[in-house]
Amino acid sequence: MQVAAGLAAVHEQNLVHRDIKPSNITVRLKDDGETTAKIIDLGLAKAITELDLQTAISTPGGFVGTPEFARPEQFAGLAFGHSLGSLLTGRDPLGEVDRQNAIRGAPGEVMYQHQHSPLPVEELEGVPQPLVVLLEVLLEKDPGRRFQNPSELLKAVPTITGAIDARRKIAHESLQKTPTAASHSGTRRRTARLGPKKISIARLPVTGSDVFGREEDIAFLEAAWANKDVNIVTVVAWAGVGKSTLVNHWLRRMAAEQYRSAERVFGWSFYRQGTSGGTSSADEFIDAALAWFGDPDPRLGTAWEKGERLAKLVAKWRTLLILDGLEPLQNPPGAQEVRLRDPSLQALLRELAALNKGLCLITTRTPVADIADHEGSSALRRDLEQLSSEAGVKLLRALGVKGE
Numbered sequence: 273m274q275v276a277a278g279l280a281a282v283h284e285q286n287l288v289h290r291d292i293k294p295s296n297i298t299v300r301l302k303d304d305g306e307t308t309a310k311i312i313d314l315g316l317a318k319a320i321t322e323l324d325l326q327t328a329i330s331t332p333g334g335f336v337g338t339p340e341f342a343r344p345e346q347f348a349g350l351a352f353g354h355s356l357g358s359l360l361t362g363r364d365p366l367g368e369v370d371r372q373n374a375i376r377g378a379p380g381e382v383m384y385q386h387q388h389s390p391l392p393v394e395e396l397e398g399v400p401q402p403l404v405v406l407l408e409v410l411l412e413k414d415p416g417r418r419f420q421n422p423s424e425l426l427k428a429v430p431t432i433t434g435a436i437d438a439r440r441k442i443a444h445e446s447l448q449k450t451p452t453a454a455s456h457s458g459t460r461r462r463t464a465r466l467g468p469k470k471i472s473i474a475r476l477p478v479t480g481s482d483v484f485g486r487e488e489d490i491a492f493l494e495a496a497w498a499n500k501d502v503n504i505v506t507v508v509a510w511a512g513v514g515k516s517t518l519v520n521h522w523l524r525r526m527a528a529e530q531y532r533s534a535e536r537v538f539g540w541s542f543y544r545q546g547t548s549g550g551t552s553s554a555d556e557f558i559d560a561a562l563a564w565f566g567d568p569d570p571r572l573g574t575a576w577e578k579g580e581r582l583a584k585l586v587a588k589w590r591t592l593l594i595l596d597g598l599e600p601l602q603n604p605p606g607a608q609e610v611r612l613r614d615p616s617l618q619a620l621l622r623e624l625a626a627l628n629k630g631l632c633l634i635t636t637r638t639p640v641a642d643i644a645d646h647e648g649s650s651a652l653r654r655d656l657e658q659l660s661s662e663a664g665v666k667l668l669r670a671l672g673v674k675g676e
Contacts, residue, residue: 273429274309276352279422282311294355352425353410353418360407361395402435402442409447435528446529467530469589472564473539476596479517482670485663486518492654493522496631497532497592502652503628504621504643507635509656515635516541516596518656526592534630535589538564541596551600554614558582579619583627586620591630598636611641618642625651 275297282288296313396404406428412418419425428447435442483490489507496502507515523539531537540557544550558578562570565585573581586593601617602610612618624632625646634640643651 273426275311275355276422276425276429278309278311279352280426282314283421283423287314292352292355294358297355352422353407356410357396357407360399360403400436402432402440405442405444405447406432409444431528431530438524438528440525440528442528446532468534468537468592470564471531471537473523473537473594475541476520476523476539476594477516477541477543479520481521481524482667483514483517483521484667484670485660486514486521489518489654489656490522490525493519493633496652497526501650502631504625504632504634504646504651506640506643506651506653507633507656508637508639508653510637513656513658515656519594519596519633519635523594531592533590534592536565536586536591536630537594538586538591539594539596542600543597551597554601554612554617558616558620561586575614575616576619579616580623582616583620583623586624586632587627587629589629591628593624593630593632595632595634598634598640599638602636602638602640609641610638 275292279292291313292311296311298310298312300308300310302308396407409418410425419428431442431446493505496505507519509515526532526534538561540552540561542551542557544552555575558575559570562578562582562585565582565588567581567585570578572578598612601612601614603613612621621632621640621643625643628650639653647653
């Protein structure tokens with residue numbers, strides 16, 4: 273992060289370093305244990321503008337810099353990836369090519385190897401997977417799929433460190449730029465943003481972090497988020513099966529990737545947290561959500577009007593809305609069984625089923641009758657089964673239970 277921040281500072285001065293490599297990065301370990309990295313040797317640095325960027329990174333008809341640590345097309349710009357790989361492996365990231373003596377020789381031969389040789393991933397055994405993904409993106413042959421400047425790298429670092437701390441894997445797509453030609457008409461278009469503008473998930477329940485035997489359910493949620501035609505997903509199961517745990521696990525995966533293309537994330541549990549317990553009312557939720565999404569006066573209007581107004585605010589952005597434990601607000605067995613008792617929630621879900629841009633994720637013990645007309649189209653339902661015996665064994669072992 274310190275080296276990337278230093279490079280960003282260089283770029284802010286309209287300069288390009290042109291010779292980043294480990295020997296041009298000094299590290300100082302202070303008495304208090306703090307480490308400081310600094311970039312040195314700007315002898316090859318050159319001033320740049322938007323119009324002469326390409327001529328600044330290489331000289332006409334020649335090459336400036338250290339070939340082993342240059343980016344493939346320069347030889348153009350930062351050699352951050354090769355320096356990072358060298359620090360991780362103790363050698364040039366193309367170490368396999370190096371051992372074959374294919375990279376020994378004139379700068380032209382070195383350039384050719386950088387342009388055509390794959391990254392030897394076997395050299396990175398023992399390196400956390402998110403860091404390997406970062407290195408692969410930094411060394412991507414296609415310039416358009418790499419970070420375009422040090423600031424983009426800095427913004428991506430929390431995704432890497434968060435995934436490493438959580439011992440979680442990440443996908444290349446969470447860091448790479450996706451070419452327009454590779455986009456699919458059946459999926460929502462990814463934006464260039466690096467995370468939601470607003471997040472509120474403090475009202476969601478606290479659950480365990482371990483999930484067993486829910487791979488298909490996670491895949492279902494992943495597909496629902498990616499599908500532009502799915503507006504609502506209801507996860508249905510009796511108490512104790514793990515609805516909230518499943519959703520929280522998926523949310524942690526989303527958070528590790530900056531919630532992907534979500535512009536707003538708002539979560540609410542209708543079961544109150546804390547020692548007092550109890551449930552929260554529809555009015556409490558509607559008023560709080562209206563205020564959070566920017567309604568000028570949540571007190572105005574009938575309950576139905578408030579629900580419609582909230583739906584329009586939610587659909588204004590690509591919003592991930594989580595409503596946990598909806599069953600306290602559903603009618604008990606009878607003529608109106610499983611319908612929502614409050615008009616504001618009826619209006620909210622009906623409108624979201626019709627016009628939502630993001631995804632409303634609901635957990636409940638019984639299906640929601642108010643959106644039954646949309647089931648199978650914009651509203652999907654996932655019935656959670658009890659854990660399989662195999663998954664149960666893994667869970668017990670994780671809890672330290674011994675024996676057969």
